[in-house]
Amino acid sequence: MMVFSIYAGFTILAIAYAFNIIYLIGDPRQLVPLLEGLIPGAFIFSIAGYYLRGNSTLFSFSIALLGVILAFLIIYGLHMVLDYAFLGMVSFLVTSPLALISRYLSGRFLTRRGRGISMPIVVSILFLLEVVAVAVLYEKSGQTNLAVQLSVLAYVSIALAALILITNLIGTHEHDIKEINR
Amino acid sequence: MRRVIVILIISLFMITLISPAVSAQASSQTKTPIKHVIAVLFENHTFDNFFGIYPYDNASWNESIIRNMTVPENLIGTGHLSQLRAVPNGVYSTPDPVEGYTAYHLDWNHGKMNNFINGSGPQSMEYYTSYQLGLEWSIASEYAIADRYFAPQLSESAPNTLYYIAGFSPVINDYGPPPSFPMSETIFGELSHYGISWNIYVQNNTTGNFDNMQHYISNWNQYSGHLLSWSDLISEAQNNSLPAVSYVFSEGPPGFSQAPPSNVEKGEIWLAYLINQIEESPSWNSTAIFVTYDDPGGFYDQVDPPMMDGVQLGMRLPMILVSPFAKEDYVSNTVMTHTSIIAFIDYNWGIPALNKFVSLSNIPLDMFDFSVPYKNGYVARPPIDLQSEQHLPPNLHFSIDPKVIDYNFSGAFPFAPQYSYSVLPYSREGASNVTLSSLHYGIFIEHDISYTPFYYSPAYFIIIAVVGAVLFWIGGEVYERNRRH
Numbered sequence: 001m002m003v004f005s006i007y008a009g010f011t012i013l014a015i016a017y018a019f020n021i022i023y024l025i026g027d028p029r030q031l032v033p034l035l036e037g038l039i040p041g042a043f044i045f046s047i048a049g050y051y052l053r054g055n056s057t058l059f060s061f062s063i064a065l066l067g068v069i070l071a072f073l074i075i076y077g078l079h080m081v082l083d084y085a086f087l088g089m090v091s092f093l094v095t096s097p098l099a100l101i102s103r104y105l106s107g108r109f110l111t112r113r114g115r116g117i118s119m120p121i122v123v124s125i126l127f128l129l130e131v132v133a134v135a136v137l138y139e140k141s142g143q144t145n146l147a148v149q150l151s152v153l154a155y156v157s158i159a160l161a162a163l164i165l166i167t168n169l170i171g172t173h174e175h176d177i178k179e180i181n182r
Numbered sequence: 183m184r185r186v187i188v189i190l191i192i193s194l195f196m197i198t199l200i201s202p203a204v205s206a207q208a209s210s211q212t213k214t215p216i217k218h219v220i221a222v223l224f225e226n227h228t229f230d231n232f233f234g235i236y237p238y239d240n241a242s243w244n245e246s247i248i249r250n251m252t253v254p255e256n257l258i259g260t261g262h263l264s265q266l267r268a269v270p271n272g273v274y275s276t277p278d279p280v281e282g283y284t285a286y287h288l289d290w291n292h293g294k295m296n297n298f299i300n301g302s303g304p305q306s307m308e309y310y311t312s313y314q315l316g317l318e319w320s321i322a323s324e325y326a327i328a329d330r331y332f333a334p335q336l337s338e339s340a341p342n343t344l345y346y347i348a349g350f351s352p353v354i355n356d357y358g359p360p361p362s363f364p365m366s367e368t369i370f371g372e373l374s375h376y377g378i379s380w381n382i383y384v385q386n387n388t389t390g391n392f393d394n395m396q397h398y399i400s401n402w403n404q405y406s407g408h409l410l411s412w413s414d415l416i417s418e419a420q421n422n423s424l425p426a427v428s429y430v431f432s433e434g435p436p437g438f439s440q441a442p443p444s445n446v447e448k449g450e451i452w453l454a455y456l457i458n459q460i461e462e463s464p465s466w467n468s469t470a471i472f473v474t475y476d477d478p479g480g481f482y483d484q485v486d487p488p489m490m491d492g493v494q495l496g497m498r499l500p501m502i503l504v505s506p507f508a509k510e511d512y513v514s515n516t517v518m519t520h521t522s523i524i525a526f527i528d529y530n531w532g533i534p535a536l537n538k539f540v541s542l543s544n545i546p547l548d549m550f551d552f553s554v555p556y557k558n559g560y561v562a563r564p565p566i567d568l569q570s571e572q573h574l575p576p577n578l579h580f581s582i583d584p585k586v587i588d589y590n591f592s593g594a595f596p597f598a599p600q601y602s603y604s605v606l607p608y609s610r611e612g613a614s615n616v617t618l619s620s621l622h623y624g625i626f627i628e629h630d631i632s633y634t635p636f637y638y639s640p641a642y643f644i645i646i647a648v649v650g651a652v653l654f655w656i657g658g659e660v661y662e663r664n665r666r667h
Contacts (some may be wrong), residue, residue: 009655014210018640023357023465029280029303080354081287082413083300110371144357147638153645168660 001105001119003160005126008101010153012127013134015068015094017150019075024087025135028141035128037091042127045095046120049102068098083151098127098129187577195330214552217468217563220415220428220460220529221523223346223393224449226281228477229329229498230257234266236319239312241592243573247429248596250603251632252513252610255330255485257309264482271313274588278442279306279480281357283337286478290336294485302480309482310446316591318450318502318575321457321473323596324566326503326512326549328492331614332487333477333496334519334539334545341395342477342496346520347429349540352398352632362400367428369524369536370405372626376533377628380458381408383415383631393433393476400633406629412456412582419463427527430456433476442479447587454568455580457504458526461565468551470505472523488517491542495519504551506562514549515613522546534624541619548614554607563600571597631644 016022024030047065052060071093073085082090102120133151138146234257237248257263269276279285279302285292288301312319312526334345339353340358364630365371373380384392387409396402396409418424432449440449453473460469478497487495501518516522521543523538527536535541540554555561569580575595579586603610636642 004654007650010643011650014205014640014647017643020355020357021604024282024284026356027280027282029194030284059622069215079287081284083288104654117308126643142394144359144397146357147360150643151637154643157650158646158653161650161657165653165657165660171660171664 001122002126003004003164004101004105005123005130006153007157008098008159009127010122010150010157011097011101011131012095013131013150015071015097016091017146019071019089019090019094020080021075021082022086023113023138023143023146025131026138026146028139031135033087033176034091035131037088037093038095038131039128041092041095043121044100045098046102046124046127048116049099049104050106050117052103052107053100053102057100057103064097064100067093067099071090071096071166084161098124100110188194196580202570210289214550215468215528216470216505216530218424218426218428218465219523219527220424220430220471221346222430222432222453222456222471222473223343224432224453224473224475225326225439226278226477226481227446227475228478228483229240229254229331229485229500229593230262230266230483231479232315232328232479232500233319233322233329233362234309235263235268235311236639237272237323237596238590239316239319239595239661241590242314242595243593244598247599247650250403251323251596252325252511253514255515256329257484260484262482262617264597266307266309266482269310269314271311271590271592272588274314274445274447275443276308277305277478279303281338281477281480285480286336287354289480289482290487290497292334292339295482295484295486298480298482299523300600301388305442306480306482312592312595313590314446315450316593316595317447317454317589319591319595320571321454321504321568322500323511324600325505325510326514328503328514328516328518328546328549329498330485330515331474331499331501331518334521335477336487336494336496337477338393339400339476342520345539346523349393349521349524349537350400350630352630359397360634360638362398362634363630363632365399365401365405367627367630368538369527370408370429372536373427373531374405374527375626376531377530378427378533380427380429381410381425383410383412383428384612385412385438387468388412388536389434392429393431399502414486416456417458417512419460419465419469422431422464424465424469426531445587446582447589450591451580451584453577453580455582458568458580460504461568466565467506467562469509470503470526470544472501472503472526474501474520474523490519491515491539493539495496501546503546505550506564507550507552508584509549509551509610510563510599510606510611511603512610514546514551514606515611516544516546516548516615517613518544518546528618528623528626529621534626535618536625537627537630538625541623541625543615544614545616545618546614547616547618550614556601556607557605564649566597566600568597573597600631614664 291297344351437448
C-alpha cells in the first residue's frame, strides 16, 4: 500500500504541478483550502475506487479523467484566479485519479479477505502525509525547487513500479519451473 | 575628388558620434552628471500602506513646513481612509497579508480595488503613519517621490523582482525556478556586454544568495564575483570606487527588508544609514539612489494599476529618489514601474533598452534637475547629514545593523528643507513621458527566452506517471496470473 500511496501522491502532485496550483502549498494559509479539498477528495475517490473494483476499469478511469478535466476547466476558465472555495474544489478534483488507483489496487493486489475498506483509507492517509511532507520541505527550502522534489518522487515511483513488476515476473518464472518439474 | 572623400569621412564620423550607442563599446560617458546608480530594493508594501497619509503628521515639530509640502495622491479626503486602520503609535509591524497571484488578483477585482479583505485578508487594510515612518518620510520630502510607480506584475516577489533585474519574468508566481534564463537577458548582462561596471550587494555575500534570484540565472556562477556585501558598498563609496550600477538587496536576514511581520523601523534606519554614508562620501556628487519595494505584499492601495504593453501592472509601490540632482519635495506623477530604473540606467549610459518592455517604460527624468541652478548658482545639491537632524530621537544611532529600534519618528518629520520651497527653480510636481523608444534607442534583447529542462517540465512528470501506471498494470496482470495458478 505504501508503494501505491507514493505513486498516487506523485501522480496527483504532478497533475497539480502541471495546473500551476501545487506551489500554493508553500503558504500555510493557502495550504488550508488546499487540504480542505485534498482530504475529502483522497478519501472519497479512494473509497469509491474500492467499491468499483467489480466494475469495468473504464468506469473508474472515466471518473479520474473527468475530475482532472473539470479541474483544468475551472483553473483556466478563471484565469488561475481561484478564491478559496474554487481552490478547495480544484484540489478535490485533482485527487480523482485515486479512484482508478484504488480500484486497480483492490481488484488486483489486495483481494485477499481481511483487507476490506481499510485499504483505501490507509492509502488516503499515506497520500496526505506525503503531500504534507512535500509542503514542509518546500516551505523549508524557501519555496524553491519544487520540481526537484517532484523529480525525486517520480524516480522513486518508477523504481517501485519496476520492482513490483520484476518481483512478479520472478514469481512467474519460479511458477513455470515448478510446472515443468511437475 | 579628394575633397569629396574627406567630406564623406567627416560625415561618417559625425553620424557615428550622434547615433545611439548600439555598439558593444564600453561607454564611460553618461548623458547626465550621474556616474553611479544605486538601486535599493525593499519588500512588500504599497504606496498607500507606507505613504497613504503622507505628509500629514499631527505631532510634527513644524506643521507650517508640512502645510507647504507637495501632497501626492494619498488617502486623505478620498473616503477610503475610513475603511482602513492606522498602525497605532508604539506598534511597528503588522501581520503578513496573504500574498500571491491569486490573492492580488482578488484584491484588484478587475480594477475596482475593493476586494482586499477576501483576497489578501483583513490584515491588508492597514496603513503606517509618521509615528513609524517619520524618518523615511523625511528622506522622501528632502528629495523626490513617485506616486504613480506600479509593481510590474499583479503578483508576488519572484516575478516582480525578475522584472526589476531583467525587465521580464518567465513565472507568474513564486514557484520557480525552473524556468531559468541566461545572464545576458538581465541588466547585469547588458552592462557587462558594454563594459559598464556593476555589482550586487547583500548583507552576507558568502551565502551566494541574492533574493533567490541567482537560481533563475542559468549561468550565474560565471558572475558570482559581482556579489558583494553591504559593507563593501560603503567602503567603495568612501574610496570613491563605486561601480556604475549597484543593486542593493535588503532581503535575507530578518527585518531589514521591512516585509511584514518585521519591524519596519529596522529597514528604515538601515536605509538612512546607507544614504548617510553615501552623502558623506566623495561619490555623492555623481550618485542617484533609487529606493523601492519589490511587490505590494497584499496591502491596500486605492489606484487601479494601468496596463503597459499588454501587461497588467500591479499595485502602486513607494519609490524615492535620493540624489544631489533630485528635486526637493518633488512628487512625480509619471507612470513608472521597476523597468523605469533599468530605462534610466540604459538612458544614462547611452546603451540600448534592455528589451521592448524597458524601451516603453517612462524614464524618471522629471524627478531630476540637471540644468537649472539653485539661487546659490549650483545645480548639484550639497549632502545632508541625516544623522545630525536635530529633531531625531536623541538616542537614535544610525547603523548598518540597527539593534535599538522602536522610536516615535513623528516629532522628527519633516527635516528642515535644504532650500526654501518658495525659491526652488522648478515645479514641485510633474510628470514626463520620455521613453527609450521615443528617443530611438535600440533594443538589446529582442526576444527574451527562458528555459525549463525537460526533466523538470509538467510533460515529463505526466509521462513518468503514465509509465508508472503501465508498469503497475503489467505487474498487476502478472500477479493475477500467478495467483490464479
